[in-house]
Amino acid sequence: MKIINKMRNRILILSLLFFVTQILYSQDMKITYDMKYKEDSLSKETTTRKMLLLIHEGQSKFYTEKQYEVDSLRATGFKGFAVGDSDFYVIRNKKDITSKYYFKLRDVYKVTVSQALNWRIENQVEKKFGFACQKATLYHKGRHWEAWFTQEIPLLEGPYIFKGLPGLIVYMKDSTGSYEFSFAGLKKNFYPMDFENISPQPLEVSEDNLKKISLDYYNDPFREMKSGNVKAKVRDQKGNEIEPDFREMTKNVQSYLKKNNNPIELSDAIKYP
Incomplete structure (x- = not known):
């Protein structure tokens, strides 16, 4: 009987978490991260950028706050000249593991990639940014990552392409000290815009x-x-x-x-x- 009750409680908790997550994903959310990184791996010099993670209608978009400001301006009908910042530009789907990367060279290019992230959730817990957090680790494309997520914000999201943990990633860094993402705030709603209304039109490659x-x-x-x-x-x-x-x-x-x-x-x- 105790085992049955435990199973029922666990199912209830998972159902509640799923319900809350669906409600959050149905809302427009804007999450801010401070990203510190090294453009040159051999240098001690770092660059810091304010980055945004937008969640809208089952998609998430990660890019610079500067580019968001330009996109918001254009969405209001502004026809003048405005300089954006298209680095670290990624759009992800909630329902699958597809990520769309955008790159600016002579033209703007789009690359669509399907990739699974093999997270390992650790036992270590700490308080970060006022939230109860748990540690997770990941090896992905040449880098070892340490991440901290909180179930107090039940969004399976995080900076850049990093998602899929049972809570929002609020802190993340790689073992070389080349990249570090720190949670800086969360707000509901942002100026509505088409995530893929990118100018000039990207070339898919x-x-x-x-x-x-x-x-x-x-x-x-x-x-x-x-x-x-x-x-x-x-x-x-x-x-x-x-x-x-x-x-x-x-x-x-x-x-x-x-x-x-x-x-x-x-x-x-x-x-x-």
Whole structure:
């Protein structure tokens, strides 16, 4: 009889958790993270960005707060010029394990990937950001991760592509200290917008094709300018228009790409020549 009662209680708790989760997913939610990371793995210098996780109609979207502000402005009908920040741009579906990555090179590219995350939930518990949290670990694409999730916010979500734990991930870092995500706030509702209303329209490519496109960009980043298809003025420090030195400009871009080649999915880092 005790075993039956325990089973009933467990089923009741799981049913309640499912019900609460469904209610939360039916609402628009905006979760803020502070992301600290190293663009160059060999440097001690770090960059910090304010990131947002938006939840809307069974989808979640992770990107910079700056890009969100630009998208919100455009959604109101604004037709002027506004500079966004399209790095770390991912859209995920709640019902499956599909992630859509967006990359900006010469054009905007979209890569759709299905991937399962093999979490290991540990026994360790701690208080973080005012929530009772439990530790989980993960190895994914070349990085070992430590995550802390709270069942006090029963969303199976987290920063970037990281989701699937029985509660919201409020803190996460990799073992090399290259990436760290820290919970910074949660609000219900945000300015309604189509998650995939991205300008310019992304070109859908495969992972292999994206690598080829990235290498092509590395080898000749100013191809469009040199061909005359893109009109752009090059100016010196005083603002005077000068004849572009494409060889020197290419060297600078290639040096930057080689140096700042420390992506979250480390095994997907482009092997530049």
